[in-house]
Amino acid sequence: MSDEELIKSKVGTGNPFKVPEGYFETFQQQLLSSLPERPSVDEEPARTRVWGRARRTWISVAAAFVGVVVLFATLHQMNVTKESATLATADEMAFTEDEMAEYMASSVFDDYTLYSYLTNEE
Amino acid sequence: MALNEELLLRQLREPKTAQSAFAVLVKEYTEPLYWHLRRMVLDHDDANDLLQNTFIKAWTNIDGFQGNSKISTWLYRIATNEALTFLNRQNANDIVSLDNEEGTAVNLEADEYFDGDELQQRFQEALQTxxxxxxxxxxxxxxxxxxxxxxxxxxxxxxxxxxxxxxxxxxxxxxxxxxxx
CATH class of the missing domain: 1.10.10.10 (Winged helix-like DNA-binding domain superfamily/Winged helix DNA-binding domain)
Structure with missing residues (x-):
C-alpha cells in the first residue's frame, strides 16, 4: 500500500469543515452589493490615449522637421564646400602680376628668343 | 455548463456589463475558493475575510488581467497569495501557538464549524506541521x-x-x- 493509499484508507478525502447555513448565498449578495468603484476604464485611459496619440503626432512632426532641417543643412554644407573648392582652385590658379613677371624673368625664353621663335613659325 | 471565458472577460472589461459578469464569476468560484482558503487557515472567519479580499482584488484589477491564463487560475493565484501572506503574517506575529499541533487541535475542538472525528482532527494536526x-x-x-x-x-x-x-x-x-x- 502506498503512502497516499494509507492516508486515504484512514481519513478519506471528505470535508470535515462546515459553514454557517446559507453562507455562500449571503456572501455573494453582500459582496456584490458592496463592490468598490473600479478605477474608471472610460475616462482616464481615454485621456491617456488622446494625449498619447497627440504626443505621437507631435513627435512625428518634430522628427520630420528635424529631418528636413538636417537635409537642408547637409545640402547647404555640400554647396559651400563645393564653392569653396572652386574658389580655392581659382585662387590657386590665379597669378599676380609680380608672380607672372617673376615667372617670365626666370623663363628660358627671353624677348629675343620669343620673337625669333614667332618669326620662324610664320 | 462551462463558462465561456473569452466572452466573460470581454464583459468584465466593458463597464456596462462588468458587474453582471462579475456576479457570474462570483457565483461560479465562491465555493471552490472558499474551501481552498479554509483548508489553509482552518478558521471560517479568516477564510471569509480572505475570500472577500480575493474577489475585491479581482474586481479592482480585472483590467490588468492579460488573459494569458484561465480566469480560474488567476483567481486561485490571488487566493493563494492571500492565504500565504496571511499565514506568514500570522507566524510573524506569533498568533499561532508555538506548540502548533496542540494549538490546532484546541482550535478545531472549539470550532463549531468543524465536525470531524478524532482521526480527522489528528489529520488536520499533521497537515499543520x-x-x-x-x-x-x-x-x-x-x-x-x-x-x-x-x-x-x-x-x-x-x-x-x-x-x-x-x-x-x-x-x-x-x-x-x-x-x-
Whole structure:
C-alpha cells in the first residue's frame, strides 16, 4: 500500500469543515452589493490615449522637421564646400602680376628668343 | 455548463456589463475558493475575510488581467497569495501557538464549524506541521485532485518540484499516522 493509499484508507478525502447555513448565498449578495468603484476604464485611459496619440503626432512632426532641417543643412554644407573648392582652385590658379613677371624673368625664353621663335613659325 | 471565458472577460472589461459578469464569476468560484482558503487557515472567519479580499482584488484589477491564463487560475493565484501572506503574517506575529499541533487541535475542538472525528482532527494536526506552501500543494492534489500543470500556473513552481513536494508531504503525513495510530 502506498503512502497516499494509507492516508486515504484512514481519513478519506471528505470535508470535515462546515459553514454557517446559507453562507455562500449571503456572501455573494453582500459582496456584490458592496463592490468598490473600479478605477474608471472610460475616462482616464481615454485621456491617456488622446494625449498619447497627440504626443505621437507631435513627435512625428518634430522628427520630420528635424529631418528636413538636417537635409537642408547637409545640402547647404555640400554647396559651400563645393564653392569653396572652386574658389580655392581659382585662387590657386590665379597669378599676380609680380608672380607672372617673376615667372617670365626666370623663363628660358627671353624677348629675343620669343620673337625669333614667332618669326620662324610664320 | 462551462463558462465561456473569452466572452466573460470581454464583459468584465466593458463597464456596462462588468458587474453582471462579475456576479457570474462570483457565483461560479465562491465555493471552490472558499474551501481552498479554509483548508489553509482552518478558521471560517479568516477564510471569509480572505475570500472577500480575493474577489475585491479581482474586481479592482480585472483590467490588468492579460488573459494569458484561465480566469480560474488567476483567481486561485490571488487566493493563494492571500492565504500565504496571511499565514506568514500570522507566524510573524506569533498568533499561532508555538506548540502548533496542540494549538490546532484546541482550535478545531472549539470550532463549531468543524465536525470531524478524532482521526480527522489528528489529520488536520499533521497537515499543520507542513510548511504552508507544501500544505497548499498537498491540499490541491489530495482534496481537489488538481493537475500538476494547473498547480504549476497557480503556484509559479515547476511540475517536477510540485511532484517532489507532494511526495514528501504524503510521506510526512503517512509517517504521522504510522507513529500515532
Amino acid at each position: 507542513l510548511p504552508p506552501k507544501q500544505r497548499m500543494v498537498f491540499n490541491m492534489k489530495y482534496f481537489d485532485e488538481m493537475k500538476y500543470e494547473d498547480m504549476s500556473e497557480v503556484l509559479g513552481t515547476s511540475v517536477g518540484a510540485l511532484k517532489a513536494s507532494y511526495h514528501v508531504a504524503v510521506q510526512k503525513i503517512a509517517a504521522f499516522f504510522q507513529d500515532d495510530i
